[in-house]
Each structure stands twice: as C-alpha cells, then as structure tokens.
Amino acid sequence: xxxxxxxxxxxxxxxxxxxxxxxxxxxxxxANGRVLELFRAAQLPNDVVLQIMQLCGAKRLGYFxxxxxxxxxxxxxxxxxxFPLRVxxxxxxxxxxxxxxxxxxxxxESRHAAxxxxxxxxxxSYSGVIPPPPGRGQVKKGSISHDTVQPRxxxxxxxxxxxxxxxxxxxxxxxxxxxxxxxxxxxxxSERPLAGPGPFWAPFGEAQxxxxxxxxxxxxxxxxxxxxxxxxxxDTPPTSTLLTMHPASVQDQTTVRTVASxxxxxxxxxxxxxxxxxxxxxxxxxxxxxxxxKTIQPDLNGFIPGSAAKEFFTKSKLPILxxxxxxxxxxxxxxxxLTLDEFCAAFxxxxxxxxxxxxxxxxxxxxxxxxxxxxxxxxxxxQPGEVGYSGSPAEAPPSKSPSMPSLNQTxxxxxxxxxQWETFSERSSSSQTLTQFDxxxxxxxxxxxxxxxVPIRMTPSKIHMQEMELKRTGSDHANPTxxxxxxxxxxSEENKINSSVKFASGxxxxxxxxxxxxxxxxxxxxxxxxxxxxxxxxxxxxNTAPPPPPPRPQPSHSRSSSLDxxxxxxxxxxxxxxxxVAQPPAVPPRPQPSQAPGPVVHRPVDADGLITHTSTSPQxxxxxxxxxxxxxxxxxxxxxxxxxxxxxxxxHPEVLPVEKASDPASSLRVAKTDSKMEEKTAASAPANVSxxxxxxxxxxxxxxxxxxSEDELRPEVDEHTQKTGVLAAVLASQPSIPRSVGKDKKAIxxxxxxxxxxxxxxxxxxxxLQQQLKDVLEERISLxxxxxxxxxxxxx
Amino acid sequence: MAVCVAVIAKENYPLYIRSVPTESELKFHxxxxxxxxxxxxxxxxxxxxxxxQRELYLGLLYPTEDYxxxxxxxxxxxxxxxxxxxxxxxxxxxxxxxxxxKLHNSYTDVMCNPFYNPGDRIQSRAFDSMVTxxxxxxx
Numbered sequence: 001x002x003x004x005x006x007x008x009x010x011x012x013x014x015x016x017x018x019x020x021x022x023x024x025x026x027x028x029x030x031a032n033g034r035v036l037e038l039f040r041a042a043q044l045p046n047d048v049v050l051q052i053m054q055l056c057g058a059k060r061l062g063y064f065x066x067x068x069x070x071x072x073x074x075x076x077x078x079x080x081x082x083f084p085l086r087v088x089x090x091x092x093x094x095x096x097x098x099x100x101x102x103x104x105x106x107x108x109e110s111r112h113a114a115x116x117x118x119x120x121x122x123x124x125s126y127s128g129v130i131p132p133p134p135g136r137g138q139v140k141k142g143s144i145s146h147d148t149v150q151p152r153x154x155x156x157x158x159x160x161x162x163x164x165x166x167x168x169x170x171x172x173x174x175x176x177x178x179x180x181x182x183x184x185x186x187x188x189x190s191e192r193p194l195a196g197p198g199p200f201w202a203p204f205g206e207a208q209x210x211x212x213x214x215x216x217x218x219x220x221x222x223x224x225x226x227x228x229x230x231x232x233x234x235d236t237p238p239t240s241t242l243l244t245m246h247p248a249s250v251q252d253q254t255t256v257r258t259v260a261s262x263x264x265x266x267x268x269x270x271x272x273x274x275x276x277x278x279x280x281x282x283x284x285x286x287x288x289x290x291x292x293x294k295t296i297q298p299d300l301n302g303f304i305p306g307s308a309a310k311e312f313f314t315k316s317k318l319p320i321l322x323x324x325x326x327x328x329x330x331x332x333x334x335x336x337x338l339t340l341d342e343f344c345a346a347f348x349x350x351x352x353x354x355x356x357x358x359x360x361x362x363x364x365x366x367x368x369x370x371x372x373x374x375x376x377x378x379x380x381x382x383q384p385g386e387v388g389y390s391g392s393p394a395e396a397p398p399s400k401s402p403s404m405p406s407l408n409q410t411x412x413x414x415x416x417x418x419x420q421w422e423t424f425s426e427r428s429s430s431s432q433t434l435t436q437f438d439x440x441x442x443x444x445x446x447x448x449x450x451x452x453x454v455p456i457r458m459t460p461s462k463i464h465m466q467e468m469e470l471k472r473t474g475s476d477h478a479n480p481t482x483x484x485x486x487x488x489x490x491x492s493e494e495n496k497i498n499s500s501v502k503f504a505s506g507x508x509x510x511x512x513x514x515x516x517x518x519x520x521x522x523x524x525x526x527x528x529x530x531x532x533x534x535x536x537x538x539x540x541x542x543n544t545a546p547p548p549p550p551p552r553p554q555p556s557h558s559r560s561s562s563l564d565x566x567x568x569x570x571x572x573x574x575x576x577x578x579x580x581v582a583q584p585p586a587v588p589p590r591p592q593p594s595q596a597p598g599p600v601v602h603r604p605v606d607a608d609g610l611i612t613h614t615s616t617s618p619q620x621x622x623x624x625x626x627x628x629x630x631x632x633x634x635x636x637x638x639x640x641x642x643x644x645x646x647x648x649x650x651x652h653p654e655v656l657p658v659e660k661a662s663d664p665a666s667s668l669r670v671a672k673t674d675s676k677m678e679e680k681t682a683a684s685a686p687a688n689v690s691x692x693x694x695x696x697x698x699x700x701x702x703x704x705x706x707x708x709s710e711d712e713l714r715p716e717v718d719e720h721t722q723k724t725g726v727l728a729a730v731l732a733s734q735p736s737i738p739r740s741v742g743k744d745k746k747a748i749x750x751x752x753x754x755x756x757x758x759x760x761x762x763x764x765x766x767x768x769l770q771q772q773l774k775d776v777l778e779e780r781i782s783l784x785x786x787x788x789x790x791x792x793x794x795x796x
Numbered sequence: 797m798a799v800c801v802a803v804i805a806k807e808n809y810p811l812y813i814r815s816v817p818t819e820s821e822l823k824f825h826x827x828x829x830x831x832x833x834x835x836x837x838x839x840x841x842x843x844x845x846x847x848x849q850r851e852l853y854l855g856l857l858y859p860t861e862d863y864x865x866x867x868x869x870x871x872x873x874x875x876x877x878x879x880x881x882x883x884x885x886x887x888x889x890x891x892x893x894x895x896x897x898k899l900h901n902s903y904t905d906v907m908c909n910p911f912y913n914p915g916d917r918i919q920s921r922a923f924d925s926m927v928t929x930x931x932x933x934x935x
Contacts, residue, residue: 306908306909306910307910309910310910310911313911320911321919323911324909324911324912324919324920325920325921327909327910327911328905328909328920328921328922331908331909334904334905334908335908336908336909336910361921
C-alpha cells in the first residue's frame with residue numbers, strides 16, 4: 001500500500017473515526033461492527049465497499065489497522081467523489097472531499113462528517129452526503145456566496161479566509177468555466193479544478209483545443225485539478241473550506257469553522273509564507289508540461305528551438321517583454337533552446353504570470369534545471385531540498401490575493417501524490433507544516449546553484465573531459481591542477497575545455513595536457529590531445545580541423561618509436577609510456593639544479609628564483625615530464641660548455657633553438673603558467689641542444705640569444721606541445737645521468753648521443769611544421785582573396 | 797568602472813545606451829556619437845587585412861580632458877563604446893577588455909533570446925544588471 005498522505009482535516013477526521021470504531025482501543029479494528037456500519041453509512045454499494053476493503057488490505061490482515069482504516073476512509077471518499085477505485089487514487093486524487101457517512105451513529109461523528117464534508121449544503125445535515133452532482137459547482141456557488149457571509153461574521157479567524165472567499169465573490173467569472181466543467185463527469189469537486197483550464201488553455205488553443213485539452217488531461221490522470229487551479233481562480237479549495245464552515249450545528253460549526261478557517265488560514269499563511277512555493281512544479285503540472293513539450297519536440301531529451309518556443313509562448317498572450325524576461329530566466333544555459341527542464345520552468349513562469357504573480361528577478365531554485373551532467377545525483381537530491389529551501393516563511397506573495405489562494409491552495413492537494421512533495425501535503429493545513437517545511441529544507445546547497453550557471457555551459461566539454469579522462473586512465477600523472485588550469489586558460493580563449501577545466505577536476509585537463517606531453521608515444525592520445533590543444537590554442541587560425549594534426553602524431557609516433565625514448569628510458573620500446581611514466585618520478589628528486597644557474601633565464605630572475613622554480617616545479621608536479629625536462633635543461637645548460645652552446649647556436653640558429661626552445665617552451669607553457677618556467681625551459685632547451693658535456697654554468701649570452709629567438713617563435717609553437725611532450729619525455733629520461741658534474745664521461749657521451757638524436761627528431765619535426773605552416777599560410781591567402789572579392793564594401 | 801556604456805547597431809543607431817545619471821548625460825551621448833567615426837576609421841584601417849586578424853577590442857578611441865573612450869566591435873559590426881573617467885587611473889587595459897568581454901557575452905545572451913528582435917532596443921533585465929555592475933556607482 002503506497003504511502004498515504006492526508007491533509008490535516010482528513011487526518012483529524014480519520015483519527016476521530018478510527019477512535020470511534022476502535023471500541024476496544026486496540027489500535028486495530030476488526031472488520032465487523034462499527035466499521036461495517038460506517039462503510040454502509042457511506043452509502044456506497046456493497047461491492048464498492050468490498051473493493052475498498054480489499055484495496056486497503058484489511059481483508060488480508062483480517063482487521064483494520066490504523067493505516068488500513070485510513071486508506072479505507074480515503075477510498076470511501078474517492079468512491080463517493082465518483083473516482084474509480086484504485087490504489088493510486090488514494091494519493092493522486094486531489095481535492096478530495098472527506099468521506100461522507102450518513103451517520104446514524106453518534107451526532108458528533110455525523111456532525112463532523114457534515115462539517116468536513118465539502119459539499120454539504122444544508123446546515124446541520126450531512127445529507128451533504130449526497131454526492132455532489134455535476135452541477136454542484138453552480139449550486140454551490142449560490143450557497144457559497146450566501147454562506148460567505150456567515151463565515152465572515154465569525155471571528156477573525158475568518159479573516160485569513162476572506163481572501164479565500166474573494167474568489168467566490170466573482171461567481172460571474174467562474175460559472176462559465178464551471179459550465180464547461182459540467183461536461184466532465186464525476187464529482188463536483190473534480191469539476192471545480194477544471195474551471196481553470198478553460199480560460200487558460202484558450203491561448204494555447206492552437207496547441208490543443210482549449211478545454212478539451214483540459215478534458216484530455218483531466219481524463220488522462222486522476223484529474224489534474226492542480227493545473228486548472230493554478231491556472232485560474234480555483235474555486236475548489238476556497239469553496240471547500242468555506243463549505244465546511246457553513247453547515248452543521250452552530251457549536252460544531254464553530255469548531256469546524258475554526259478548524260476550517262484554521263485550515264484556510266494555514267493554507268493562506270502557507271501560501272504567503274512560502275513565497276517560492278508557487279514556483280514549485282507539482283507532478284500534475286510537470287506531466288502537463290511534459291506533454292506540451294512532447295507536442296513540440298517528441299524527444300524528451302531534445303531541445304525546443306527558440307523559434308518554436310517563441311511561437312508557443314506567444315500564444316499565452318503575455319507581453320513580449322515579459323516573455324523575453326521569462327526566457328532569460330529559464331534558458332539556463334543560454335543556448336537559445338529549451339530543454340525539458342527549461343521548458344517546464346518557462347511554462348511554469350508563464351502560468352504564474354498569468355495568475356498575476358510577478359516574475360522573479362532570478363530563477364527560483366525550484367525551477368532550476370537539474371544539472372545532471374555535472375552534479376549527477378546531487379541535483380536530483382537537491383530538488384526536494386530546493387523546494388523546501390525556496391519556501392521562505394512569512395513572505396507574502398507580491399500581490400493578487402485572490403489568485404494566491406487559488407494558486408497555492410492547490411498545492412496541498414496537488415502535492416499529496418508525489419513523494420517529492422510529501423512535505424507539501426503535510427504542510428497543507430497547519431502552521432506545523434511550516435516548521436516541517438523548514439525542516440525539510442535540505443541544504444539546497446546554494447553553492448550548487450552558484451556553480452550551476454557556469455558548469456552548465458561546460459556540459460559538452462564535461463563529456464569531453466570525461467572522454468579525455470577515460471583515455472588517460474592509464475596515465476599516472478597526477479597532474480597538478482592549477483598550473484595546467486591556468487595554462488589552458490592562457491592557451492585558449494574560448495575553449496570550452498578551458499572553462500570546464502576550471503570546474504571539472506583539474507586532473508582531467510591536466511591529464512590532457514600532460515598526456516599530450518608525455519603520451520606522445522600514444523598516437524591516439526596524441527592525436528586527441530593535439531586536436532584538443534589545437535582548439536585550445538587560440539593563436540592558430542585553424543583551430544579545429546586543420547590538416548596538421550593528423551601528420552603530427554606520426555612524427556611523434558615515429559619519434560617515440562625510433563629512438564631516445566626507448567633507449568633513454570631503457571624500457572621496452574613498446575612501453576615508452578611506461579618509460580615516460582617511470583621517468584618523471586625519477587626526475588623530481590634530481591631536478592635540484594644546483595648547477596642550474598640563474599642565467600638560464602634571460603629575465604632578470606636571479607638564479608635562486610630560477611632554481612627554486614625548477615626545484616619547486618618538479619616537486620609540485622613530479623609527474624610532469626616537462627618540468628623534469630626543464631630541470632634537465634637547466635642541468636644541461638649548467639653543464640654545457642660555452643663553446644658547445646655557441647656551436648649549437650650556430651648550427652641551428654633558428655631551427656633548433658626554435659624547435660627545442662619552442663617545444664620545451666610550449667610544453668612549459670602547457671604545463672605551467674609561470675612564464676619564468678617557460679623561459680627557463682627555453683633556456684634549458686638550447687642548453688640541452690648543446691650537448692651538455694661540461695657541467696659548468698652555461699654562458700648566459702647564448703642562452704639569452706636563443707631565448708629571444710624562442711620567444712619570438714614561441715607563439716608558433718603552441719601547437720607543438722605534443723612534440724614538446726616527446727621531447728620532454730626524451731629529456732626527462734636523460735637527466736639521470738648527466739646530472740651532476742663530473743659523472744663519468746660515458747654517461748655524458750650517451751646523453752650527448754641522445755641529445756643529438758633528439759635534435760634530429762626535432763629538426764625533422766620542425767621542418768614538417770614549417771611545411772604545414774606554409775600550407776596554412778597559402779590557404780589563408782587564398783581565403784583572404786576570396787573574402788576581398790566577396791566583400792562588397794572595402795571598409796565594412 | 798565606466799561612466800557610460802553604449803551598444804550601437806551596425807547601422808549606427810543605438811541599441812542601448814546608459815550613463816551615470818549626471819546633469820551632463822547629453823555630453824556622454826555626444827561623445828559616443830563622435831566616437832563612432834573613430835570606430836569606423838579603425839575598422840576600415842584593419843579592413844584591408846583579414847577579418848580574422850581584426851581584433852574585436854579596438855582600444856582607446858580617443859581621450860578627452862576628462863574622459864577616455866574605448867571601443868569594441870563584434871564581427872557583426874555591433875559596436876560597444878565605453879566612456880570611462882580619466883581620473884580613474886587604476887583601470888588597466890586588461891580590465892577594459894574584460895569589461896567588453898562581459899558586455900559581449902551579455903549581448904549574445906540577449907540575442908539568443910528568441911523574443912528579442914535584432915534591431916530592437918535592448919530591454920533585458922539581465923543585461924541591465926550586468927551593465928549596472930560595471931558602471932561607476934554614484935552614491
């Protein structure tokens with residue numbers, strides 16, 4: 001048996017009846033005696049009674065426990081209202097009148113029944129037992145207006161009810177709607193909710209035939225009174241509460257009135273208190289919105305394009321300015337299209353606006369789309385929390401008291417069904433509920449709300465990031481987040497990954513970059529990284545699908561397969577990756593470039609600064625081969641002889657320094673934000689170029705010269721991070737040996753050999769890149785020409 | 797902290813103009829209007845080269861005694877003009893750039909709204925609030 005949520009009035013009534021039936025005070029009622037009498041008093045056909053008993057489980061248990069009894073009573077009410085008897089109808093049937101029993105038992109019970117009965121028209125007679133006829137609404141209307149006087153005369157408890165009453169004041173407005181309802185079968189109560197859909201759905205007539213849509217929806221589910229209620233003045237709740245007041249004996253009436261007025265007062269208070277309550281979307285509403293969504297876009301995971309949404313919402317006859325504002329509020333990711341959540345939020349805002357609510361300045365939390373992409377379960381869990389969170393007590397809705405009660409009174413009924421809105425139903429009629437409500441305020445995690453706007457945009461890139469992450473699972477580079485993060489932002493201007501990096505764990509991005517550097521052995525990764533990085537590098541005009549990327553992996557691949565990495569790492573050739581991986585850990589302890597003097601950096605950075613950089617960076621990012629390389633570079637720089645550097649400088653004045661410097665520079669850039677590090681790397685690159693034989697301090701001048709050229713060429717090298725990575729890997733492998741001054745010559749010579757090989761590789765790479773650059777430039781020129789031809793005005 | 801922010805359409809009519817409420821608001825309007833010539837000049841100068849190369853941020857258009865005028869143009873020839881107080885020396889170029897970037901982002905958000913017809917005056921509250929945040933707060 002599903003959970004039964006009762007309004008307070010119902011709760012009270014049911015408990016009274018239960019205690020009445022529970023003569024033995026055993027907390028359970030046998031299926032005899034008073035219970036049966038009671039059910040018979042409900043004036044339901046016997047088979048219905050039997051069905052009820054079956055449904056509530058009493059037959060199973062052999063007796064009525066309290067819950068079974070309550071369920072049975074609810075079912076009685078359902079049956080009396082004319083709804084089909086189903087288990088679901090317990091909670092789905094909104095706005096259910098209390099079960100009516102022709103109480104021959106005791107007067108109190110009957111009085112209660114009468115008082116609680118929503119359709120009792122006669123004073124003191126609970127032959128309000130008569131199921132409200134279809135035309136009840138109209139009949140009631142008259143009686144309501146007549147009876148409103150009575151309630152008003154009572155204590156100021158009525159006062160809160162007066163706003164409730166006010167809708168009744170406009171019977172002329174409602175009857176036509178009610179008349180529409182008379183078409184609908186079933187009890188009067190159910191009719192009243194339908195009052196809403198008519199006028200409201202008229203604007204949406206194009207999408208659906210006005211009230212017929214209401215009919216459709218109506219018949220579709222347990223009637224969606226909430227929809228109608230919130231759409232227009234729902235007379236149902238006020239009428240029901242009012243009706244409860246006027247019948248019955250005076251005394252009981254007073255008490256009843258007290259109860260009822262308290263109910264209404266609470267309802268109203270609740271409405272006013274939980275200002276954001278109106279922004280809660282109930283299940284019926286949501287279902288309706290979803291159906292509407294489907295009419296435009298059958299795929300629930302798809303988008304509604306802006307134009308279609310514009311047409312749809314224009315039908316609601318709201319001014320364009322307001323629709324524009326609603327759009328701004330609801331289009332969370334600002335993509336010009338509405339997802340299902342956004343659509344529901346927008347629809348809800350339209351409905352609220354039509355009911356007179358002012359539009360909020362910012363989207364209420366309960367309407368925020370679930371950010372399932374980024375937050376996964378967190379947001380879903382937030383939803384109920386948000387609901388509670390949004391309900392700020394004692395905050396009167398901005399205006400429109402008549403609509404307020406109608407709008408909000410639907411909430412209690414509406415919310416009886418959904419588990420999410422459980423709190424609402426409990427809240428429905430007492431101040432207690434307010435406190436419960438507060439307690440239900442799951443920490444709606446304002447942080448998530450704050451975080452939402454930005455991460456949402458990252459959704460695709462988040463997936464992208466995940467892909468990157470998956471690819472990089474093999475990597476054990478615990479890449480530092482911050483340097484890479486900053487670096488990515490530097491590299492690309494509008495790359496989504498950049499921004500997503502900021503929010504996603506930096507590791508993913510870091511992984512991307514580091515992998516680009518270190519996984520050069522992996523052509524696929526390289527390709528991916530390359531393409532990503534290409535898109536990252538805003539400097540490159542061909543960001544996304546330039547010819548270069550495909551060839552690039554090959555060189556790196558060849559490079560990786562060919563030489564140094566295998567040898568350098570002294571790992572199996574096939575496991576260059578492992579080698580790369582192995583190296584970085586080895587590197588960090590070493591890169592204490594005590595020998596790396598300051599001059600490596602051409603900026604007036606003192607050696608200490610440089611060294612600290614070198615030392616810190618590897619320490620911070622031990623896995624970063626780049627950093628390892630840098631330190632190695634420094635070491636090499638330190639150990640390089642002046643003349644060697646000069647020789648190297650002459651040998652490859654532009655190419656090699658560009659290559660090496662650019663590659664390490666780019667790798668540096670990739671790896672770090674610190675420009676000093678870049679320079680250092682650049683410096684070390686040339687140093688590295690020159691075989692580091694002498695572990696002496698490298699002459700600053702050649703380094704500087706190279707650095708300058710590197711700096712100039714650095715912008716072009718952004719794309720070569722991959723190669724840099726290779727280089728880094730290669731270099732990373734080397735440091736171990738020639739580190740300290742005065743290692744054996746053999747090691748130095750081996751390192752020299754390696755460096756030479758690296759040089760050749762880089763030279764090859766450079767030539768290839770130059771070729772690509774030429775191609776790209778040619779393309780660009782051709783495009784320029786075309787553009788000039790096409791451009792009508794030269795200066796526009 | 798701008799003193800005046802204006803969004804000018806391609807046809808050189810204002811889509812949005814807002815200044816710090818002073819008695820000489822008209823002066824700001826006039827400055828924005830005259831700056832349009834400078835903007836066009838800058839665009840045409842770059843126009844010979846590829847559009848790609850043309851940077852969206854135009855930089856300082858012209859300084860006056862009290863104010864400096866900065867410009868920014870989008871690829872669709874929508875111009876943003878910002879007047880800042882000369883005495884506000886703390887404002888660096890990067891900050892101006894970031895302010896224009898924010899303007900541009902908000903503008904694209906406005907454009908994404910299907911209820912906004914391009915060419916209409918911008919009446920978006922979000923845009924307004926964003927501009928307010930970058931205007932000099934006159935208390």
